Amino acid sequence: MNPMYPIAQIRQIEQAAQATLAPGTLMQRAGTAAAHAALELIKFPHQQTSILVLAGPGDNGGDALESAAHLAQLGLSVSVLLHADPDKQSVAAKQALLRAQASSAKFIDSSQTNDVDAVITSTPWTLVIDGLFGIGLTRPLPDQLHQIVNTINRLHCVVLALDVPSGLDADTGNIVDDQAGGRGVAVRASHTITFIADKPGLHTCDGRDLAGQVQVARLGIDHSLFPASAIRLNHPDLFAASLQQRKHNSHKGSFGDVAVIGGALGMAGAVILAARTAAQCGAGRVFAAFLQDAPAYDSAQPELMCRRAHELDFSAMAVVIGPGLGTSAAARDVLLHALQAATPLVLDADALNLIGAESSLQKIVTQRQAVSLMTPHPLEAARLLGKSGAAIQLDRVDAARRLAAQYGSVVILKGSGTVIAGVDGEIAINPNGNAGLATAGSGDVLAGLCGALLAQGWPVWEAALAAVWLHGAAADTLVAQGIGAIGLTAGELIPVLRSGLNRLTAEQALLRR
Structure with a gap:
């Protein structure tokens, strides 16, 4: 009944599930779930529908790339801003990148411009998908992403975060700060689709302002792999x-x-x-x-x-x-x-x-x-x-x-x-x-x-x-x-x-x- 799990337990559930599945299965399921959530938010796609996908270096970025491939294959106008070194991605994320590149999605090379803000704001986006960083983030977002996040937060469109809004601690609900005392930044989403199970940080402290409406996608993981939870959402x-x-x-x-x-x-x-x-x-x-x-x-x-x-x-x-x-x-x-x-x-x-x-x-x-x-x-x-x-x-x-x-x-x-x-x-x-x-x-x-x-x-x-x-x-x-x-x-x-x-x-x- 509305259970939530801290990051450590989510990792255990994920590892147990991966041991029974083909490599990359959970990432593909997450990408599919994200694409379905995006379509629900768009409701009535038309020729002017435009989707911006932010994909980071980890598996959260792989989830975003999978969703980009699905949406582009449906004929939607999808642009991908990739913030990752393909050579350092996991095998599953590399496969997701190949699928996105094989689709009609357009890739924006942020390294080739000094004004990412202008690139992002030049298009009236219908939807932004945030897949920069997921639950594994332990340090503030890199400096080069601050401008991108701040620009996204100024847009007047639906923002769908994958798993957690990038920059948010999934356990505590705090924005991940610089240990030296500097204030970090985080994506302010209107909606979050969180994978495997709900997380405490989406519902307390800064999480309530940043996560928006939260839905959970269990990714087809068997109930037996979920331990008893000591944290629940009040109801x-x-x-x-x-x-x-x-x-x-x-x-x-x-x-x-x-x-x-x-x-x-x-x-x-x-x-x-x-x-x-x-x-x-x-x-x-x-x-x-x-x-x-x-x-x-x-x-x-x-x-x-x-x-x-x-x-x-x-x-x-x-x-x-x-x-x-x-x-x-x-x-x-x-x-x-x-x-x-x-x-x-x-x-x-x-x-x-x-x-x-x-x-x-x-x-x-x-x-x-x-x-x-x-x-x-x-x-x-x-x-x-x-x-x-x-x-x-x-x-x-x-x-x-x-x-x-x-x-x-x-x-x-x-x-x-x-x-x-x-x-x-x-x-x-x-x-x-x-x-x-x-x-x-x-x-x-x-x-x-x-x-x-x-x-x-x-x-x-x-x-x-x-x-x-x-x-x-x-x-x-x-x-x-x-x-x-x-x-x-x-x-x-x-x-x-x-x-x-x-x-x-x-x-x-x-x-x-």
């Missing part, structure tokens, strides 16, 4: 079992209590956002608990019960602590009280910062018997692991996995392609959401949703998966309606989250009939 199927319609014979006590704790001076809005989310996403009762004096009530959501944090008994409710909490001594005291309660606990925002700064609190988190769910953004994750924010972003999957193992908690590492990590090392990468979520309060809404699901009895892993998926889907729905991404506010997510949760629950009920 409602992964939490469908917890989507249960409510019985008529139920009451508010059937759906649990949530306490949202935070709201230091000037930050009361964070508690209100999280508490409103918990109320509108199914919790039976919701307490909004403040470090300072609590308001009499929330005029927009009077169902919320406003309290001072130290007055609450946390023992019989799901607790969300951290939104607007601050890092004062009083904040630490209420956090300690929450950590010591045997209750499902969502640790967010300043709760995470307090834990990251104090080893005694870290020890208590690791020793808790009750459910803990942590929702850090990269800087909070960095404090928890004693690293820099940049180090977290270098490998988001590894960082999330380390956090989960170190703290014995399910972890939601927020960001582009949010990573959810289980204590057992299981990983899910979330595929939806958009830049509209980069706004104050959206994390508070996510924390409140997590609390609501835990209060209703969801297992912590499924609650994390569902909360992140629904959060991203709500943002996508609002953007589709013209509300954002620019200017989307966190409060606008809440009613859309409620609708999404009810819709998924109803759909799942129909499937069970």
Whole structure:
């Protein structure tokens, strides 16, 4: 179900498959799959259809040459920009080059011109196929390719990347950078056809901006050659079992209590956002608990019960602590009280910062018997692991996995392609959401949703998966309606989250009939 594999495992699968096939078979299959994907994107080829194929020195370039040969044999106008020394190509890539040369494809010799940019921009391309470098890239793209990539990224046409956009790390989703600190470049594709299996880097960090729409071509490799995967793409199927319609014979006590704790001076809005989310996403009762004096009530959501944090008994409710909490001594005291309660606990925002700064609190988190769910953004994750924010972003999957193992908690590492990590090392990468979520309060809404699901009895892993998926889907729905991404506010997510949760629950009920 939506498995993903790191590069090392992809190599093992590929080698096992090649041992059972004639030489060059996988490259030919990849080229055929790429040609079919290209035709789907063009849809209605005509006389003005023109395709530019970028072919690099490795097997990714061989895949591109195979696709060029297929497309040219169909009568399409295909031009190939070859960046490879034929004498250094693999046997399979050499065969692909011969097939492309025997077709009607035209070859552009970039070495014979000082202005590659002019050569590329002189034709209104319908489609560009990027086969410069695949998953084996460990160094930044060569300097001579920077201009070509930057030019491709300025074109107004469909760009299809083969396996991964050239310049992107398939494991981490980062652009491969110069070790001396220089910024690398990568192709910005509108579509990616990735071979054998999906890769984590296509769905997190820079990958979401560079890969575009991703499809997987397994290349006919037998299922038995694929090992069990610890990384998956998040999807409602992964939490469908917890989507249960409510019985008529139920009451508010059937759906649990949530306490949202935070709201230091000037930050009361964070508690209100999280508490409103918990109320509108199914919790039976919701307490909004403040470090300072609590308001009499929330005029927009009077169902919320406003309290001072130290007055609450946390023992019989799901607790969300951290939104607007601050890092004062009083904040630490209420956090300690929450950590010591045997209750499902969502640790967010300043709760995470307090834990990251104090080893005694870290020890208590690791020793808790009750459910803990942590929702850090990269800087909070960095404090928890004693690293820099940049180090977290270098490998988001590894960082999330380390956090989960170190703290014995399910972890939601927020960001582009949010990573959810289980204590057992299981990983899910979330595929939806958009830049509209980069706004104050959206994390508070996510924390409140997590609390609501835990209060209703969801297992912590499924609650994390569902909360992140629904959060991203709500943002996508609002953007589709013209509300954002620019200017989307966190409060606008809440009613859309409620609708999404009810819709998924109803759909799942129909499937069970």
